[in-house]
Amino acid sequence: MTRLMPALYSFLIAFSALAEDVNAVTPPEHTNVLGITLVFGLFTDFGLGFFGYLWWMPKNATEE
Secondary structure, three states: OOOHHHHHHHHHHHHHOOOOOHHHOOOOOOOOHHHHHHHHHHHHHHHHHHHHHHHHHHHHOOOO
């Protein structure tokens, strides 16, 4: 572990020199609102489904 941290730091320092400038990236001209809505809806539905599953399973669990 003591040898891993200096290696990681030198790795990050070496590749930070190759990083692009943030100002050089242009923002997109048009944003797809339908895609953002679909992804947000799926994210919300999967999250609610997961917590609903966690809530429902102890109620219907049968002890063997």
